[in-house]
Amino acid sequence: MKKHILSLVVQNNFGVLARISSLFARRGYNIDSISASPTDNPKITKITVVVEADDEIIEKVFKQVSKLEEVEKVTQIDEKQAICKELVLLKIHTEDTATSAKISNTVSEFQGKILEIQPNAITVELSDIPSNVDNFVTALSKFEIEEMCRTGVTAL
Numbered sequence: 001m002k003k004h005i006l007s008l009v010v011q012n013n014f015g016v017l018a019r020i021s022s023l024f025a026r027r028g029y030n031i032d033s034i035s036a037s038p039t040d041n042p043k044i045t046k047i048t049v050v051v052e053a054d055d056e057i058i059e060k061v062f063k064q065v066s067k068l069e070e071v072e073k074v075t076q077i078d079e080k081q082a083i084c085k086e087l088v089l090l091k092i093h094t095e096d097t098a099t100s101a102k103i104s105n106t107v108s109e110f111q112g113k114i115l116e117i118q119p120n121a122i123t124v125e126l127s128d129i130p131s132n133v134d135n136f137v138t139a140l141s142k143f144e145i146e147e148m149c150r151t152g153v154t155a156l
Contacts, residue, residue, distance in 0.1 A: 003032065004058045005084065005155050008047040008065060009073040012038055016070045020047060023068065029053060029061055033086070033152030044072070050130075050153050077155045079129075087127045087151040088137060089115075093144035094122055103143055110136045121146060 010016050017036055024031050032050040039046050051061065058076065066074050077084070094100045103122050107114055112126035126136045130153055137148070 001052050001054055003050055003052050003079075005077040005079060005082070005153060006049045006051065006058075006062070006065070007073075007075045007077050007155060008049065008071055009039075010045050010047060010068075011070040011072065012043050012045040013070055016045065017047065019068065019070070020049075020065065023064060024049075024051070024061070027061070027064065029057065033150070035152040035154050037154075048077075048153055048155050079155075082155050084129055084153055084155040085127055086130045086133045086153050087125065088133050089123065089125050089147075089149045090137070090140055090145055091121050091123045091147040092140060093146050094120055099143065103140065106136075106139050110139070112136060 008020065010020070021031065021034065029051055032052055034047065034049050036045055036047040038044070051058065053061070062074055062076065065071055092103055094103065100122060103124070104114060107124050110126055110128070110132065112124050114122060114124050116123040126133055128136070133150065
């Protein structure tokens, strides 16, 4: 199984995201990440869905999603030929200045940003391709992560 990125252009109607996600759930397909936002046309929303599945299953998903009335276009995105980004925010506990310095160095290595420094915590961010975000989180997991939030993949 491999990760597949689907880009959906849909009518911006009440409940459309719920209908799409329930289609996946009813069929037993797990969504790894999902992000949605209006486009320059407020009547249209772009939804990016990441699913780990076999090629055969993705074909079925593609066809089933395409049949939904509000779906105008479905595209499978090749991660290597597209621009794919994900954002992660982490709040990391710091006990002393040495820990803070180590965290700062790790953030710099990944070209992340320090957003806030508090007496006992540092809040950092990284916007990058999903695999680099995974590596960033892994590198910072040796510290005490108090909170973490990831956006899910967005792709063009």
